[in-house]
Amino acid sequence: MTNEIVIETKNLSKVFKEVKAVENLSLNVYKGDVFGFLGPNGAGKSTTIRMLLTLISPTSGSIKLFGEDLRKKRVDLLRKVGSIIEKPDFYNYLSAYKNLEILGRISGIEIERKKIMSILELVGLEKRYKSKVKTYSHGMKQRLGIAQALLHNPELIILDEPTTGLDPQGMKEIRDLIVFLSREEGKTIFLSSHILHEVELVANRMIIINKGSAQVEGDVKELLNKDSLKVTFEVDDSEAAKKSIANMRWVNHVNSAVDNKIIFSIAPEEISELNKHFVENGIGVNAIIPTRSLEEYFLSITEKGTG
Amino acid sequence: MISLINIELYKIFKKWRSYIGFIAIAVLVPLIQIAMLLEGERSFDMMTRNIQQSFIFVGNLLNGYFISYLILNSLVIHIPFLVTLVAGDLLAGEATAGTYRILISRPISRTTLVLSKFISGMIYSALLILWLACISLGLGYSLFGSGELIVIKASGIIIFAKNDILWRFLLAYGTAALSMMVVASLAFLFSSLVENAIGPIITTMTVIIIFVIISAIQIDIFETIKPFLFTNYMSVWGEFFEDPIELSDIFKSCAVLTGHILVFFTAALIIFKRKDILT
16 A cells, blocks of 8 residues: 555535435545445445446546546546456357457547456456356356456556445455455455455455545544444353452453453453463363444444434 | 547447337338338239229339338338437436436536537437448338339429439438437427436427427417427428429528527526536
8 A cells, every 4th residue: 555545536526406315425445455344234336336437427526536536537547446346247149259358448548358367267257258247146246347358458457346236255265356456466445345254354454434525534444443332252261260260350341241251341462461461260162253344333333324 | 528529429329218219210211121022012003903093103113212211201200209208317317327426516507518428318319220221222112122212292292313312301300300400309308307317308309299280280370389389390401302492491490490409408508507516
């Protein structure tokens, strides 16, 4: 990641009749970022992505890609962008190969057969390249969607729910592909997803939006660790464990204790200290499970916005 | 641009619906010609009954030209429907299929995109008329041979010499193609407004039917409106079968038709450029 800004929106807004879909959204995506774009349904994610791709025009605000005004240099800038927007739709009466060939030519580039085949291989569709897209499953279309996004070797890849309809193995493959594209190919990825775990695994930076407005933006790890974590200690004797901390500060940080599981709200650096304490007092610690996930963080942010 | 037009034409001709027009013509025209082969003499007698007392008809008057003239006269009203099937689908079809998104997010200007689709629609319309010309004249000539062309009108009859006919047909088909392009442009305009191809097809046909009815009814108020209806100029092809040919009428009609094409295209372009793609 560098300080070069690839996507910059300033006070971006979109109003449909009386509905404010996006309101004063400002965000920065840096070169090399895998940028998670999160928000509940109806938060304005797809509207924002459509504005980034010039499918819809903003009511107000500005969008810069690679430091240049998108409105003024639309065609030049879109040459550097590959995207999947919501569900993957293609010319169903054409083969996957022909779809890619046509999309390449519309992009103004003649793509060699070898290149198309290598992209189809990358997404695991090389054996079905001749089949008409109407015979494809949703998952296959999703893979083809990724193929068309990579077709012209873009610097920025915008992915809107790229794993929808894929099986767990397919989802993992797409995650791996995102990591590969980011780390090995140096691509900047703008990833909108409902699967928060997915974002947590691949993104380095993120923004959470709700009701069209940004709620929080920053480094994924920093945001998740900003406040105290909820950590579940699974011990062999919970009563003994509770007694051992009766006169210690941690007693005030016990959230709940059910069966042999005690949940603490503590800072990350305290986990090892507490673990050491239990072990020194002869209490077996079977597992330490941090429960402060992106999902929980996401809910806390979006519920705050709702309330 | 040429590459984009090729792509659009490829997409058009990969769709089954694009062949409906060609198939309809390929079925209908031979059907009419076979019927004329079987009962043509009787029909010709009926058509010329009123003037048989004044004229003696000699030679092969029931020939390929005469049949082609009859076919052009009757089918030019119905071909617009075949044109709208494709033209109405050019933009709205992308919305229905959901392919607007991958298309418009490509590095290509909306103007270029619309223009390439529009030109493809115009080419399709012209090809349909070319197909009609080939089947009509080709099959007509094979079945009925050639001869002089007799054109029967309310004002009288005109007989064109054998060597004075073909160029008239070529220009008539040319102007018929121009008329079909107006229809295609209107369907294209409606196509830019909606997300489903059925709407533009039905709306275009409704407009044409209403305009044709208004043009046909002899009421003063309709007579005032008539010059402003593009359908009024779509029968310009018939001017080539007049003697003498009124060139000023032909130029005027062609200019009005071309003007309509430009207006419909410009409106479609403005609408499409401002359109938010929500499908």
